[in-house]
Amino acid sequence: MVRFIEENTKMVEKETENKSSTDVITAKKKVLQDLIINNGGGLVNSWVDSMRACSPTHLKSLMKQSSWLTEHPSALDMFEEILHLSEGKQIVMFLDYDGTLSPIVDDPDQAFMSKKMRGTVRKLANCFPTAIVSGRCKEKVYNFVKLTELYYAGSHGMDIQGPEQGSKYKEDSKSILCQPATEFLPMIDEVYQKLTEKTSLTPGAKVENNKFCVSVHFRRVNEKNWSDLANQVRSVMKDYPKLRLTQGRKVLEVRPIIKWDKGKALEFLLESLGYGNCTDVFPLYIGDDRTDEDAFKILKKRRQGLGILVSKFPKETNASYSLQEPDEVMNFLQRLVEWKQLRSGA
Numbered sequence: 185m186v187r188f189i190e191e192n193t194k195m196v197e198k199e200t201e202n203k204s205s206t207d208v209i210t211a212k213k214k215v216l217q218d219l220i221i222n223n224g225g226g227l228v229n230s231w232v233d234s235m236r237a238c239s240p241t242h243l244k245s246l247m248k249q250s251s252w253l254t255e256h257p258s259a260l261d262m263f264e265e266i267l268h269l270s271e272g273k274q275i276v277m278f279l280d281y282d283g284t285l286s287p288i289v290d291d292p293d294q295a296f297m298s299k300k301m302r303g304t305v306r307k308l309a310n311c312f313p314t315a316i317v318s319g320r321c322k323e324k325v326y327n328f329v330k331l332t333e334l335y336y337a338g339s340h341g342m343d344i345q346g347p348e349q350g351s352k353y354k355e356d357s358k359s360i361l362c363q364p365a366t367e368f369l370p371m372i373d374e375v376y377q378k379l380t381e382k383t384s385l386t387p388g389a390k391v392e393n394n395k396f397c398v399s400v401h402f403r404r405v406n407e408k409n410w411s412d413l414a415n416q417v418r419s420v421m422k423d424y425p426k427l428r429l430t431q432g433r434k435v436l437e438v439r440p441i442i443k444w445d446k447g448k449a450l451e452f453l454l455e456s457l458g459y460g461n462c463t464d465v466f467p468l469y470i471g472d473d474r475t476d477e478d479a480f481k482i483l484k485k486r487r488q489g490l491g492i493l494v495s496k497f498p499k500e501t502n503a504s505y506s507l508q509e510p511d512e513v514m515n516f517l518q519r520l521v522e523w524k525q526l527r528s529g530a
């Protein structure tokens with residue numbers, strides 16, 4: 185029990201890293217209270233509650249769509265303003281995959297992007313340096329996207345690679361490679377096996393190996409079994425203090441405790457492209473998930489470019505603008521391409 189409390193306190197410290205000390209103390213107290221009262225059950229409940237709280241039904245009632253849209257207007261409606269903000273700067277595109285380029289579906293293996301979206305992303309990469317930043321492993325996301333001219337940052341940015349066919353924006357782009365969590369590979373494989381075994385009797389549960397991280401899917405599990413599934417995850421995780429959990433859309437993601445996320449991946453890619461200390465760069469990051477918030481935060485901190493959240497419902501976010509669904513993302517990207525082609529007289 186003592187070890188479990190220590191591990192979860194560490195987890196809270198990680199989760200609240202950039203928050204004020206009062207926030208950290210309050211979060212620690214809450215976990216400790218939950219653990220004492222429920223012998224760990226509180227932590228599980230808070231994951232499950234948080235997952236429920238992110239469901240569209242709950243979100244709808246939480247905030248008024250109209251006031252949210254005032255704070256995070258549609259990137260399509262504000263297209264001219266966005267172009268104005270990027271004036272004289274090099275646009276660099278960062279795109280999340282699931283829920284951004286492909287619609288959310290029940291089976292993660294069937295999350296295909298449309299041919300039209302692929303065509304649009306291809307044209308986009310011809311106009312601006314473009315990277316896909318995903319929680320999935322790089323190989324899997326490449327198999328969906330199938331474009332050799334892109335930068336790929338898989339496993340939440342823990343596996344970054346430059347374009348296979350080289351890039352017109354950077355001569356030695358093929359040599360761009362970053363894998364800050366290689367030492368965790370054996371541990372991730374082991375935890376993947378254990379989670380698969382542990383969850384095998386929960387109908388609908390699916391464990392996905394994303395190379396440097398593992399996803400436990402709740403989407404096809406009956407909501408009344410969510411706590412059981414979260415408990416199974418907790419019982420495996422308690423033996424791995426060097427791993428932590430984050431939460432996505434009906435998914436718990438297991439990953440190394442290293443200080444690396446989609447925000448760090450964005451910074452790494454900007455640096456690799458030669459825009460590290462540059463003021464005339466305009467990174468545009470489009471994503472739908474909690475893990476994309478790390479990238480939105482970095483953009484805010486750098487006061488550079490902007491984040492666009494893909495969501496039909498009001499959500500707490502560090503993004504400046506919004507788009508409702510992948511179809512709107514495609515329209516936005518298409519307009520960027522047309523604008524760029526017009527400017528360069530192509």
Ligand SMILES: O=P(O)(O)OC[C@H]1O[C@H](O[C@H]2O[C@H](CO)[C@@H](O)[C@H](O)[C@H]2O)[C@H](O)[C@@H](O)[C@@H]1O
Pocket residue numbers: 280281282283287288289290291292293295317318319320392394399401403432433434435437473475
């Ligand atoms: O960073 P992302 O590219 O958004 O990856 C986050 C997770 O995406 C995938 O799961 C999500 O999409 C699935 C297919 O639409 C859906 O079934 C699931 O409920 C969503 O959470 C992917 O399968 C996960 O491994 C990623 O962690």
